[in-house]
Amino acid sequence: MEIDPFIFRFSIFILSIFIGYYVVWSVTPSLHTPLMSVTNAISSVIIVGAIIAALASSSDKIFEISNIFGFLAIILAAINIFGGFLVTQRMLQMYKKKKKK
Amino acid sequence: MEIDPFIFRFSIFILSIFIGYYVVWSVTPSLHTPLMSVTNAISSVIIVGAIIAALASSSDKIFEISNIFGFLAIILAAINIFGGFLVTQRMLQMYKKKKKK
Amino acid sequence: MISANLSAIFYLISGILFILALRGLSSPETSRQGNFFGILGMIIAITVTFFTVGNFSNAFNYVLFFLVIGGAIGAFIAFKIPMTAMPELVAGFHSLVGLAAVFVAISAFLNPQAFNLGLPGNIKLASLIEMSIGASVGAITFSGSIIAFLKLRGIMSGSPIIFKGQHFFNLILGISIIVLIYFLCSSQSQSFFWSLIAVSFLIGVLLIIPIGGADMPVVISMLNSYSGWAAAGIGFTLENTALIITGALVGSSGAILSYIMCKGMNRSFFNVILGGFGGDANVSKEKSKDKKPVKSGNAEDAAFLLKNASSVIIVPGYGMAVAQAQHALREMVDALKKNDIKVSYAVHPVAGRMPGHMNVLLAEANVSYDEVFELDDINNDFANTDVAFVIGANDVTNPIAKTDPQSPIFGMPVLDVEKCKSVLFVKRSLSPGYAGVDNELFYRDNTLMLFADAKKMTEDIVKNLN
Amino acid sequence: MISANLSAIFYLISGILFILALRGLSSPETSRQGNFFGILGMIIAITVTFFTVGNFSNAFNYVLFFLVIGGAIGAFIAFKIPMTAMPELVAGFHSLVGLAAVFVAISAFLNPQAFNLGLPGNIKLASLIEMSIGASVGAITFSGSIIAFLKLRGIMSGSPIIFKGQHFFNLILGISIIVLIYFLCSSQSQSFFWSLIAVSFLIGVLLIIPIGGADMPVVISMLNSYSGWAAAGIGFTLENTALIITGALVGSSGAILSYIMCKGMNRSFFNVILGGFGGDANVSKEKSKDKKPVKSGNAEDAAFLLKNASSVIIVPGYGMAVAQAQHALREMVDALKKNDIKVSYAVHPVAGRMPGHMNVLLAEANVSYDEVFELDDINNDFANTDVAFVIGANDVTNPIAKTDPQSPIFGMPVLDVEKCKSVLFVKRSLSPGYAGVDNELFYRDNTLMLFADAKKMTEDIVKNLN
Amino acid sequence: MNVGSTKENNLEKRISITPETSKSFKNLGLNVFLEKGYGESLGFKDQHYLENGVEILNSSKEVVSKSDLICKVNLPNEEELNVMKENSYLIVSSINSEKDKNYLNNKIKVFALDLLPRITRAQSMDVLSSQANLAGYRAVIESIYEYEKAIPMMMTAAGTVPAAKVLIVGAGVAGLQAIATAKRLGAIVSATDVRTTAKEQVESLGGKFLMVEGSENLETKGGYAKEAGEDFKKKQAKMLENAASKNDIIICTALIPGKPAPRILSENVIQKMKPGSIIFDLAVTQGGNSAYSEVDKIVNKNGVKIIGISNVMNKLPLTASSLFAKNVFSFVRNLYSKEKKQFILNMEDEIIKSTLIQGRN
Amino acid sequence: MNVGSTKENNLEKRISITPETSKSFKNLGLNVFLEKGYGESLGFKDQHYLENGVEILNSSKEVVSKSDLICKVNLPNEEELNVMKENSYLIVSSINSEKDKNYLNNKIKVFALDLLPRITRAQSMDVLSSQANLAGYRAVIESIYEYEKAIPMMMTAAGTVPAAKVLIVGAGVAGLQAIATAKRLGAIVSATDVRTTAKEQVESLGGKFLMVEGSENLETKGGYAKEAGEDFKKKQAKMLENAASKNDIIICTALIPGKPAPRILSENVIQKMKPGSIIFDLAVTQGGNSAYSEVDKIVNKNGVKIIGISNVMNKLPLTASSLFAKNVFSFVRNLYSKEKKQFILNMEDEIIKSTLIQGRN
Numbered sequence A, B: 001m002e003i004d005p006f007i008f009r010f011s012i013f014i015l016s017i018f019i020g021y022y023v024v025w026s027v028t029p030s031l032h033t034p035l036m037s038v039t040n041a042i043s044s045v046i047i048v049g050a051i052i053a054a055l056a057s058s059s060d061k062i063f064e065i066s067n068i069f070g071f072l073a074i075i076l077a078a079i080n081i082f083g084g085f086l087v088t089q090r091m092l093q094m095y096k097k098k099k100k101k
Numbered sequence C, D: 001m002i003s004a005n006l007s008a009i010f011y012l013i014s015g016i017l018f019i020l021a022l023r024g025l026s027s028p029e030t031s032r033q034g035n036f037f038g039i040l041g042m043i044i045a046i047t048v049t050f051f052t053v054g055n056f057s058n059a060f061n062y063v064l065f066f067l068v069i070g071g072a073i074g075a076f077i078a079f080k081i082p083m084t085a086m087p088e089l090v091a092g093f094h095s096l097v098g099l100a101a102v103f104v105a106i107s108a109f110l111n112p113q114a115f116n117l118g119l120p121g122n123i124k125l126a127s128l129i130e131m132s133i134g135a136s137v138g139a140i141t142f143s144g145s146i147i148a149f150l151k152l153r154g155i156m157s158g159s160p161i162i163f164k165g166q167h168f169f170n171l172i173l174g175i176s177i178i179v180l181i182y183f184l185c186s187s188q189s190q191s192f193f194w195s196l197i198a199v200s201f202l203i204g205v206l207l208i209i210p211i212g213g214a215d216m217p218v219v220i221s222m223l224n225s226y227s228g229w230a231a232a233g234i235g236f237t238l239e240n241t242a243l244i245i246t247g248a249l250v251g252s253s254g255a256i257l258s259y260i261m262c263k264g265m266n267r268s269f270f271n272v273i274l275g276g277f278g279g280d281a282n283v284s285k286e287k288s289k290d291k292k293p294v295k296s297g298n299a300e301d302a303a304f305l306l307k308n309a310s311s312v313i314i315v316p317g318y319g320m321a322v323a324q325a326q327h328a329l330r331e332m333v334d335a336l337k338k339n340d341i342k343v344s345y346a347v348h349p350v351a352g353r354m355p356g357h358m359n360v361l362l363a364e365a366n367v368s369y370d371e372v373f374e375l376d377d378i379n380n381d382f383a384n385t386d387v388a389f390v391i392g393a394n395d396v397t398n399p400i401a402k403t404d405p406q407s408p409i410f411g412m413p414v415l416d417v418e419k420c421k422s423v424l425f426v427k428r429s430l431s432p433g434y435a436g437v438d439n440e441l442f443y444r445d446n447t448l449m450l451f452a453d454a455k456k457m458t459e460d461i462v463k464n465l466n
Numbered sequence E, F: 001m002n003v004g005s006t007k008e009n010n011l012e013k014r015i016s017i018t019p020e021t022s023k024s025f026k027n028l029g030l031n032v033f034l035e036k037g038y039g040e041s042l043g044f045k046d047q048h049y050l051e052n053g054v055e056i057l058n059s060s061k062e063v064v065s066k067s068d069l070i071c072k073v074n075l076p077n078e079e080e081l082n083v084m085k086e087n088s089y090l091i092v093s094s095i096n097s098e099k100d101k102n103y104l105n106n107k108i109k110v111f112a113l114d115l116l117p118r119i120t121r122a123q124s125m126d127v128l129s130s131q132a133n134l135a136g137y138r139a140v141i142e143s144i145y146e147y148e149k150a151i152p153m154m155m156t157a158a159g160t161v162p163a164a165k166v167l168i169v170g171a172g173v174a175g176l177q178a179i180a181t182a183k184r185l186g187a188i189v190s191a192t193d194v195r196t197t198a199k200e201q202v203e204s205l206g207g208k209f210l211m212v213e214g215s216e217n218l219e220t221k222g223g224y225a226k227e228a229g230e231d232f233k234k235k236q237a238k239m240l241e242n243a244a245s246k247n248d249i250i251i252c253t254a255l256i257p258g259k260p261a262p263r264i265l266s267e268n269v270i271q272k273m274k275p276g277s278i279i280f281d282l283a284v285t286q287g288g289n290s291a292y293s294e295v296d297k298i299v300n301k302n303g304v305k306i307i308g309i310s311n312v313m314n315k316l317p318l319t320a321s322s323l324f325a326k327n328v329f330s331f332v333r334n335l336y337s338k339e340k341k342q343f344i345l346n347m348e349d350e351i352i353k354s355t356l357i358q359g360r361n
C-alpha cells in the first residue's frame, strides 16, 4: 500500500500555492515592482534543471545536443538570477530605514 | 534513488505550518473564541487514527484491548467534532450579515 | 477498499478544506462558510478512512455506534452550554482531543500490525518515536486542559499556584520524557511506554497550574496548539496526510493565536506561558473580583457592529469633550455614511459641563446641524436603531433616572439608548459620571464596553472601518 | 554525490527560504532581508544540485563558466539599467526564464535517461505530459514577455493590436496544444514536440498583443505567474521539490499580484488578461501622450516616506480648503507626531482665496497656533527638512516666481518646498492653480505626486500610518 | 388656576412668559393672563399670545388681582404687590437684598429661582445656568465689539494679524461658554479658577488652564467656590500680573455664592495690560472682579477699557427670555398638581423648600 | 529722500505709517517725517516713532513741505496740498469722486492705491483686499452685536437655542471673510454671488452657495463682477425673497468696480424678513446693496435693523492701519530705486501706470 511519490509532490505543490497566495496578499503597492523582480529571480531556480541537463553525460561527450540546451539554459537562468537579485537590491535602496536621532 | 516518503511527509508538515501561521495572522479579536473552537474541532481529525485502531482486527475479535482504546478514542473525538462545530456555529450566529435594505 | 493513492488525495482535499476553514474563521464575513468547510473536511476524512480500511464487518457497526454516541453527547453539550461558558467548554473539548491522541497511540503501540508499523515488541524505530511524541504531547494536552477547565469553571482557584523549584522540576520531568523515549525505543518495553504517558500527564498539570485565571484564554489557545502537534505526531505514525496537514495547521495557528492574544493584552508571551513570573496574574484576578460581568470589546468588534448596522445614533458626552474626540468622531461618521448607514447625533440637554457644550464641539468638527437632534426629537428613534454609539456619556443615558426615586438623577429625562439592538459605550473604565451614580446599562446583554480614551478608540474604529 | 533524501531536504530548505523571501518583500521594513533569503535559497538549490548530480568532470567546469558568463551579464544589466526602465527589464528577464524552461524541457526530451525518465522514444507517460506542459508554458512566457518588453520599451506601439476573431483563433490554438500533447504522448515523435513549442510561442505573442501599454504591469506579473507554472511543470518532470515549491509559489503569487494590481487600478482582471475588450487601454495611452514624466505614488508610499522622515512641513493651499481636508490633515499630523516626527505648517500669505483662508481652516481643525508659521519665518527651514507635504497648494510653491520675469506670478515670494529631501504634492491632476501657470516642481526628481482629492488621500495616508 | 405676568420695568427687556410657554401652560390646564402689550419689547404682538389661548387684560392690576400665580423676571412694583390675591404665589428670578425681602408681605408665597439647589432634577428650572450661559457668550461679543483689532490670526499678503489672547477668570457656567465663544472666533484662550475640576472642563473646550501654583481645591460640596485665603490671593495675583501683559481681553466671571464677588484684577494687574486691551467684568453688579469697573460704564484706564454692564441679558433679550420662560414653566409644572388641579406647597421637595422666601412679619 | 505723513481728519482713525513700517522705511534708506501726535488715535506715542528713527515735526505743514512723498489714508486738506513740493508724490488709499481729482493740481503725482491691478506682484500692496478682508470680519461682529439672540446652537436644559442663519451677498474678499467669521461663531451660513467660481470658494469655507438658477457667469477677465441683466436681477430677487424669510442676518458686500453698488435687497425682500433680523450693508457708501440703508445709521424697518457704516475700518483701526501701512510701504518700495536713491516713475510698470492719477489741467 505504498503511496505514489507523485501524490506527495502534488500535495506539496498545492500547499505551496496556498502559501504563495497568503504571502503576497498584503504586499504594499510601492513594493510591487521589487516583488515582481524577486519572484522573477526566484523562478530561475529552473537552473536546477539546466544544471542536471548540462551535466547529464559522460565526460567525453560534453557537447551533446541535449547538454547544449542545458548550457544555454544555464546562461539564461544565470543572467536572470544575478540580474534579478541585484536589481531588486538596487530598488530596495530607497527603503533604507531612517537613522535614529 | 528513491526518496523516503517520510521526507515528503515532513515537507508537507513544514509547509502546513507556514499556512497555519499566515491563515491566522490577521484574525479579528472578536473571532478568537470561535476560531479556537473550530481548530479544536478540526484537531479531532485524530478520529482517523481512532477508526483505524478500532477496525484493526478480524471480525471475531472486536474487543481486543487495542480496539477498545480505538473505540474510546472514537467517542472522545466524536464528542469533540460534533460539539466543536456546533458550538462554533452557535457563536457565529451573532455575525449574521445585515439584511439588504 | 480504495487505493492508497486515492485516499492520499482525499486526505489532501480534507486538509485543504481545513485550511479554508481556518481562513474563513479569521474574518466575520466568511466565518460561517469557514465552519462549513471544516465540517466538510471532517466528513471526507472520516469517510475516506472507512473505505481505506475497508472493514465493514461487525466492528464497523460498533464504530458507527460509538460515533453516534459521541456525536450525541457533543451536540447535547453544544446546545445546552450557556454562551458565557465558552472558554471552559473549549478547554474541556481540548482535553478530549488530547486523550483521544493518547488512546490512539496506545492502540498503535499494542497492535502495531494494524497500522503497518511492525510487530508488537518490534515496532519500526521511526514509528515508535513518532507515537511516543504523539502520546506524550497528547497526554500533556489532556491534563493541561483539565486544569484550565477547572480553573475557568471556578472549581479550582484561578490564582496561580507556584512552588519553589517549579521550573527546575519541570525541566527534570522534560528530560525524563526524553530518557523514557530512549529506553522505550531500545527496549520496546511496555512499562516505559506507560511511564512516559504518566509523566506527561504530570507535566501537563504542572505547566498550567502556575498560570493565572486571566491568562487562561492564551493557555487554551496554547493547548490547542499542543493538540495539533499531538495529531501531527500520530499522523506521522499512521503515515496519514490529513493528520499531518491538520496537525501542523492547528499546531502553528494555535501558537500564533496565543501570541497574538498576548500582544493584544500587552503581555509577554513567555511570561504567560512560563507562568508565575510576574505578579500580573494576581493583579488582574483581584481587579475582576466582586464585579458584575461586562462584555468588553475592541475597536475591531465595534467597527464590525457599526458596519453591519443600517442606522446608528451617536450619543456624545463629557468624555468626548475631555478626549477632544470630536474630529475623530466626525471621521468615523463619514466612514459610516460611505457605507450607506444612517447616522444621527443625539445631544442630551445637559451633556457635558456647560449648556451647549456638545454643540460647540460638534460644530467645530463641522457636523451639520441637520444631523444633531435634541432629546425629545430623537428619543423615540432608539427603538428602531441598530447601534447606539455612546462616546464619553454616562449620566445622560442612565435608566435609573426613570426608575429609582432615590437616585440623585431621578426625574432627569434620559436618552433611551438601551432600546437599540446594541449599545457601544466608549469610556475608560466603569467609573460613574458627574452624578456619581453607577450605570446599570454597562452590565446589560446588548451592551459592549469599549474601554479606552474616546479619541484613541474612535480613531482605531475608523481604521477598522476601512 | 549526496543521497536523494538529503538533497530533498535541502531543496525543501531552499523552498522555505524562497517563501521567506516573498514574505519579506511584502513590507518595506523586511524587504532587504527578503532579498537576502532569496539569494541564500538560490545558492543552496544550486549547490545541492551540483552534489546530487555529483558530476565534477570537465562538464562541470563548463557549467561554472556559463554560470559566470550569465551572472556577469546579469550583474552588468542590473547596474547599468536606469531605474525608470524597471518594468521592461523585468519583462525581459521573464522571457529568459521562459526560454530556459523550454530548453530544459527540450534537453529532457532529447536525453530522458539523464533525468530518469525512460529512454528517448519511450519516455514515461507522466513525465512526458509534465515536460510538455512545462515546455509549452515556458514558450508562452518567453514570447509573451518579449512582446511586453517591446511594448514597454516603445519599440512596438503600446496600443492594443486587435483583429477580428482573435479570441476564436486563440481558442483554436489552445485546443491544438492539447491535441499535440495527446499525439506526442501516443507517438513519442519529435515533430509533435517541436510543433508544440512553436504553437506555444505563437500563443504567447497573441495573448499579449491585444493588451494596452497601460496594463503592462499587470501583464508582467501574469507572465511571472506563467514562468512559475512552467518551473513547476519541469519540477514534476525532474521530481525536484525545490522546483515544485518555488514554481507553485511564484505561480500563485504572480497571479494574486496581478489581481491585486488590477483591483488597485480599478480594472477588471479578466478584461485586462483577455485584452482588447474595453477601450480603456486607448484612453490611458492618449492621456499620457506629450507629458513630461512625473512620479506618482499612492497613500502607502506617502505614508512610508512620512513615517521615515524626522521633520515634515505641511504646506496647505486652496485645494485643502476645497476638499475640506483640514480635519483629516490634523489627524495625519497627530499620527506623525506620535512617531516623534517634527511637524510644522507653512502658510503662504496668499494661499487660498481669501486673506487668512488657511488660518480659518487650521483653527477649525484645532491646529495650535505655535505650529503655524508664515513664509518669512519658515522658508529657511525647508532645506533642513525631510518631507514637504503640499496639500492642494500650487502657485505658492512655484519656483518660476523667482526665475521667470515673464511669468504672471513673478516677484511673488514663494515657499521653497523643493529644498526638502522629498516633496509630496496632493492634488487631483497636473492642472495649474489660480494663476494658470504650470508648476515645474511636479516633474522634479524629488517630487512624488499623489493624485487624489486631498481629503481622501490624507485619510488614506492616516490609515497607512498606523 | 390662573397664571399671570405683567410688563417689567424699563430697564428690563426680558419677559417670563413667551408665546411658546403660554401654550405649555394651557396644556397643563392653567389659564394665562397677560397685560396688554406684554411682549412688545421683544417684538411679540398680543396676537401671538391670543393664538396660544392667552387672555390679554387691559391693566397690570387686573392681571395681578386675577392670578393665583405671578411670574416675573424682577419683583413687581408696590402697586401690583398690593392687589395680589391672598395666598397667591410669586415667582421671580432673584431677590438681591434684604430690603427686597422686607418689601414682601406675608400673604403671598414668593419663590426666587436663583436659590434653586443644583440638583439634577432642577436643571430645567435653573435660571442661574441658563442666564449665566448666555452672559458668558455675550460678554465675549461685547468685548470683541469694543476691541479695536481683529481676533483671529490671519496670514495675509499685507502681513500677519496675530490672534488675540483671551483670558477667562472663573470657569463656571458663564466662564466656560465664554471660553467656547472666544475659541470659536479664533482667539487663544486661557482660563483660571479656584476649583481644580475646572481644569479638565476648560481643556475639554480647547482652552488652556492657568493653575495657581501650589493651591488647594477651593470647591464646596455643592460645586461652588469657597472664598480664597490670603496666601492663595497673593499667588493668584502674581500669576495674573504675568498673564495680564500677555492677554488682550480678560473676561471676569468669578462669583462666590452669598458673598460679594472676589476682587481678582487689581490696579497693579491692569497697569500691566497693553493699551487697547479690554476687561469685561460680568461680576460688576456683585461688586466686580476688577478694579475700576463700574456698573453700566466703560472706564478707560491707560487705554485699557474696563466694561461693566448691569444686565447683559438685555443685549440678547430674545434668547434670554425664551430660556428664562422655560425655566419658569418647568418650575411651575413641579409646583402644580395636575390631579388636584392646584399648586401644592410640598415642603419635602428640596426644590420648593430652598426657593421659598419668607417675607417680613 | 523724505517720506512724510500727517494726521488724518477726525472721521478717520487709521494711519498710514506705523512704528513698524517707519523702521522698514529707514532700512530702505528713506527719512520719515511725521506730525506731532501722529499715532495718538491708536495709542501710539511719539516715543514709539522716535525709537524707530522717525523725525517728529511740529506742524503738518512742516512735514508736507519737507517731504518728497506723502502717504495718507485720505486726501490731505487744501492747506497741506498747497505747501507740497513741486514734483513730489502723494499716495492715498482711494480717490472717490471727480471732484477730488479736480482738487488736485498738476505739480504733484498722485497714486490711488485702490486702482492697483489685481496681479500677483501687487498683492502685497492691495489695500482693497487688506481692508475688505477686515471689513468682512467686522461686518459680522457689528451684526451679531446688534442681533438680540445668540448665534450658535445650544441644546440646554432650558430648551434648544437654534443656530442663527446668516446670508452673505457677494462672495468677494469681504464676503468670504464674513462667511468664515459667521461660520466660526456657529451660524448656518449661505452666500450668493454672480460669479460662478465663487461657489467653490464659498464651499471651501464650509458655506452653502445659493445659485441664482439658470444664470450665466458674470465674471470679468480681471476676476470682478459685471453688472447683471434685468433677467438675472429678477431671478436673483426671487431667490432672495425666499432666502430672506429664513435668514436672521444678511451681510451685503456686492460691488461692481467703477459702478454704483448693485441694489440687491429690495423693499420686498426686507418685508419678508423676521422682526429682529439684521441687515449689514457694507456697500452703503457706494450706494448700498439694500433698500433703506443709510450711511452711519441703523434704520429700523418693521423690526429689521439695517446697518450702514461709512468707515467700518474705524472699528478696528489698529489692525486696519497695520495692514494698510504695510501695503503703502510695499508700494513705496516698488517706486523707489535703491541704487539711484530716488523715486522712479516707470510707466512700463503696470502697478505704477494704473495707480497714477492725472490731476486737473
Ligand SMILES: NC(=O)c1ccc[n+]([C@@H]2O[C@H](COP(=O)([O-])OP(=O)(O)OC[C@H]3O[C@@H](n4cnc5c(N)ncnc54)[C@H](OP(=O)(O)O)[C@@H]3O)[C@@H](O)[C@H]2O)c1
Pocket (backbone or CB within 6 Å): C316, C317, C318, C319, C320, C322, C323, C349, C350, C351, C352, C353, C354, C355, C356, C357, C391, C392, C393, C394, C395, C396, C397, C426, C427, C428, C429, C430, C431, C432, C433, C434, C435, C452, C453, C454, C455, E120, E129
Ligand atoms: N451640561 C451642563 O450644563 C452641566 C453642567 C454641570 C454638570 N452637568 C452634569 O454633567 C453630566 C453630563 O452627562 P454626560 O453623560 O455628558 O457626562 P458624565 O455622566 O459625566 O460621563 C462622562 C463619562 O465620560 C468618561 N470619560 C471622561 N474622559 C474620557 C475620555 N478621555 N475618554 C473616554 N471617556 C471619558 C467618564 O468615564 P471614564 O472615567 O470611565 O472614562 C465619564 O463616565 C450630567 O450629570 C449633568 O447633570 C451638566
Ligand SMILES: NC(=O)c1ccc[n+]([C@@H]2O[C@H](COP(=O)([O-])OP(=O)(O)OC[C@H]3O[C@@H](n4cnc5c(N)ncnc54)[C@H](OP(=O)(O)O)[C@@H]3O)[C@@H](O)[C@H]2O)c1
Pocket (backbone or CB within 6 Å): D316, D317, D318, D319, D320, D322, D323, D349, D350, D351, D352, D353, D354, D355, D356, D357, D391, D392, D393, D394, D395, D396, D397, D426, D427, D428, D429, D430, D431, D432, D433, D434, D435, D452, D453, D454, D455, F120, F129
Ligand atoms: N489668498 C488670497 O487672498 C487670494 C485671493 C485671490 C486669489 N489668490 C490666488 O490664489 C492662489 C493661491 O495659491 P494656492 O497654492 O493656495 O492655490 P492654487 O495655486 O490655486 O492651487 C490649488 C491647487 O489645489 C488643487 N485642488 C483643488 N481642489 C482640490 C481637491 N479637492 N483636492 C486636492 N487638490 C485640489 C488644484 O489642483 P487640481 O485641480 O489638480 O486638484 C490646484 O492646483 C495664488 O495664486 C493667489 O494669488 C489668493
Ligand SMILES: NC(=O)c1ccc[n+]([C@@H]2O[C@H](COP(=O)([O-])OP(=O)(O)OC[C@H]3O[C@@H](n4cnc5c(N)ncnc54)[C@H](O)[C@@H]3O)[C@@H](O)[C@H]2O)c1
Pocket (backbone or CB within 6 Å): C353, E118, E119, E120, E123, E126, E128, E129, E132, E169, E170, E171, E172, E173, E174, E175, E192, E193, E194, E195, E198, E222, E223, E224, E225, E226, E228, E253, E254, E255, E256, E257, E262, E264
Ligand atoms: N448639577 C448641575 O445641574 C449644575 C448646573 C450648572 C452648574 N453646575 C456646576 O456648578 C458650579 C458653579 O457654577 P457657576 O457658574 O454657577 O458658579 P459661580 O457663578 O458661582 O462662579 C463662577 C466661577 O467663578 C469661580 N471663582 C470663584 N472665586 C474665584 C476666584 N477667586 N478666582 C477664580 N475663580 C473663582 C468659581 O469657581 C466658578 O467656577 C460649576 O461646577 C458647574 O459645573 C452644576
Ligand SMILES: NC(=O)c1ccc[n+]([C@@H]2O[C@H](COP(=O)([O-])OP(=O)(O)OC[C@H]3O[C@@H](n4cnc5c(N)ncnc54)[C@H](O)[C@@H]3O)[C@@H](O)[C@H]2O)c1
Pocket (backbone or CB within 6 Å): D353, F118, F119, F120, F123, F126, F128, F129, F132, F169, F170, F171, F172, F173, F174, F175, F192, F193, F194, F195, F198, F222, F223, F224, F225, F226, F228, F253, F254, F255, F256, F257, F262, F264
Ligand atoms: N489675484 C489677486 O491677487 C486677488 C486679490 C484679491 C481678490 N482677488 C479676486 O478678485 C475678485 C473680486 O474680489 P473683490 O472682493 O475685490 O470684489 P468686489 O469688492 O468688487 O465685489 C464683491 C463681490 O460682490 C459680487 N457681486 C457683484 N455684483 C453682485 C450681484 N449683483 N449679486 C451678487 N454678488 C455680486 C462680486 O462678484 C464680488 O464677489 C475675487 O475673485 C477675488 O478672489 C484677486
